[in-house]
Amino acid sequence: MEKPVGIIMGSQSDWPTMREAAQILDELGVGYEAKIVSAHRTPDRLWDYGKTAVSRGLKVIIAGAGGAAHLPGMMASKTRVPVIGVPVQTRALSGVDSLYSIVQMPKGFPVATMAIGAAGAANAGLMAAGILAVSDPELAERLDQWREALSASIPEEPVDE
Ligand code: RP5
Numbered sequence: 001m002e003k004p005v006g007i008i009m010g011s012q013s014d015w016p017t018m019r020e021a022a023q024i025l026d027e028l029g030v031g032y033e034a035k036i037v038s039a040h041r042t043p044d045r046l047w048d049y050g051k052t053a054v055s056r057g058l059k060v061i062i063a064g065a066g067g068a069a070h071l072p073g074m075m076a077s078k079t080r081v082p083v084i085g086v087p088v089q090t091r092a093l094s095g096v097d098s099l100y101s102i103v104q105m106p107k108g109f110p111v112a113t114m115a116i117g118a119a120g121a122a123n124a125g126l127m128a129a130g131i132l133a134v135s136d137p138e139l140a141e142r143l144d145q146w147r148e149a150l151s152a153s154i155p156e157e158p159v160d161e
Pocket of ligand 1: 009010011012013014038064065066067068088
C-alpha cells in the first residue's frame with residue numbers, strides 16, 4: 001500500500017492524540033507512516049525528513065506537538081508538502097501554548113492548524129484525506145460515505161442520559 005501521509009510527532013507521549021489521525025486514515029483506507037520526529041530533541045531527523053519528503057512520495061504531513069511546538073512550522077519551512085499542524089494538549093497550559101506555537105506562522109510558510117487535542121488530530125486525518133481525494137475519486141467516494149454516515153448518526157432530539 002502506498003503511504004502518501006506522514007504522521008509525525010514530537011514525542012511518544014503525543015501518540016495517544018496522534019493515533020486519532022491514524023485511526024481516521026485506517027477507516028478511509030489511506031496509507032500512512034507514523035514517526036517520532038522532535039524539533040528540539042532530534043533536529044537532524046527533522047531536517048532529513050523534510051528534505052526527503054517529496055522524493056519519498058509524501059503528499060501530506062500531519063505534525064503534532066505540544067508545549068513549545070516548533071515541529072509543524074519547522075517542517076513547513078523545510079518542505080513544500082502541505083503540513084497540517086495538531087496542537088497537543090499539555091498539562092501546564094492545556095494546549096494553548098501548543099496552539100500559539102503552531103498557528104501564528106509568518107507569511108510564506110503556512111501550517112494548516114487544527115483544534116487542540118484529539119478532535120484536532122482526527123480532523124487532521126480528515127483534512128489529509130480531503131486533500132488526497134481531490135485527485136483520487138475512489139477515496140472521494142469513501143470520504144463522502146464517511147461524512148454521510150456521521151451525519152446519519154446524529155439524532156434529531158436529545159434524550160435523558
Ligand atoms: C514536545 O514536548 C512533544 O511534542 C510533547 O508534546 C511535549 C512533551 O514531550 P515529553 O516530555 O512527554 O516527551 O516536544
